[in-house]
Amino acid sequence: MQVEALHKLKLLLCNGKxxxxxxxxxxxxxxxxxxxxxxxxxxxxxxxxxxxxxAYLTMLAILDIFFERVDMDLVKLDNGYYVFQCKCYExxxxxxxxxxxxxxxxxxxxxxxxxxxxxxxxxxxMTISAxxxxxxxxxxxxxxxxxxxxxxxxxxxxxxxKEELLHQLWIxxxxxxxxxxxxxxxxxxxFFYLLECSSKLPNDLQVLMSKLISRWFSRTEGELxxxxxxxxxxxxxxxxxxx
Numbered sequence: 001m002q003v004e005a006l007h008k009l010k011l012l013l014c015n016g017k018x019x020x021x022x023x024x025x026x027x028x029x030x031x032x033x034x035x036x037x038x039x040x041x042x043x044x045x046x047x048x049x050x051x052x053x054x055a056y057l058t059m060l061a062i063l064d065i066f067f068e069r070v071d072m073d074l075v076k077l078d079n080g081y082y083v084f085q086c087k088c089y090e091x092x093x094x095x096x097x098x099x100x101x102x103x104x105x106x107x108x109x110x111x112x113x114x115x116x117x118x119x120x121x122x123x124x125x126m127t128i129s130a131x132x133x134x135x136x137x138x139x140x141x142x143x144x145x146x147x148x149x150x151x152x153x154x155x156x157x158x159x160x161x162k163e164e165l166l167h168q169l170w171i172x173x174x175x176x177x178x179x180x181x182x183x184x185x186x187x188x189x190x191f192f193y194l195l196e197c198s199s200k201l202p203n204d205l206q207v208l209m210s211k212l213i214s215r216w217f218s219r220t221e222g223e224l225x226x227x228x229x230x231x232x233x234x235x236x237x238x239x240x241x242x243x
Contacts, residue, residue: 018127020054021118021154030186032155039128050189053128057135058148059197065141066201067091083172084196095141099204106145106208114150117143145212152216159187162218168192169227173234191217199232206232 018039026032032052037045040053048056063070068090075085118126126134138144168188185191191213198209210225210232218224 018129019122020126020128020131021151025157026155027157028159028186029156029190036128051193052151052190054131054151055148055190055194057131058144058151059194061135061138062141062144063088063197063200065092065139065144066095070200072197084193086196086200088200097142102142102204103208105142106149107211111146111150111153114146115154118147118150145209149212149216156216158219159217160185162214162220162222162224165191165214165218165224166227169231173231187217195228195231 022032022035026035029052033049036048036053040048044053060070060072063086067088069088071087071089073085073087075083077083121134124134138147164185168185168191172192194209194213194216198206198213201209206229207225210228211221213228214221214224
């Protein structure tokens with residue numbers, strides 16, 4: 001406990017202004033959430049208690065570009081497990097983009113332009129608490145996706161192995177995902193939130209997001225993106241059945 005307290009103190013001293021991306025990488029989502037809480041109010045702490053504020057708001061901002069209205073709920077099932085339910089209404093005017101260019105642009109390994117862009121915004125005052133102000137001026141979904149890519153790579157070490165994510169997908173397929181107990185992982189909420197939001201995007205973007213999310217958590221792909229795609233499309237089928 002003493003070591004953990006010292007680590008939290010070091011985080012605060014190094015990032016006293018509430019930097020979105022800490023100066024040293026973290027090893028878990030929980031570490032970031034604990035850090036997050038020092039720079040947001042109590043109401044926000046409840047809202048972003050399981051998912052980093054930046055990831056939560058950025059994914060909603062991406063959906064807002066594609067849809068007129070977006071509603072997000074966390075539903076507790078009878079078995080005590082949970083599922084996110086995202087409802088999107090009325091797609092906005094279709095966005096035109098070249099799929100091949102989009103793949104190169106969003107999956108490219110060179111994140112230095114994003115790092116420079118982020119640094120400029122930090123100099124202009126962007127912090128965890130002030131993120132909404134800057135977010136409302138970002139209207140290009142490509143820029144938002146690239147920032148998420150940079151956020152996960154610059155903030156975290158590898159969060160888990162892909163085999164763990166495959167197992168979590170299997171658990172969710174059968175009963176939803178656990179918020180506590182033996183089956184729970186601190187990345188569950190964030191992982192499935194990103195999947196639920198991404199499942200509402202056009203099919204070609206779903207494919208790209210499945211690869212990115214695989215990298216964000218496990219730093220690899222393998223067969224994981226295909227299993228994520230299957231989850232996304234099965235989720236859409238469930239949503240249509242429920243309506």
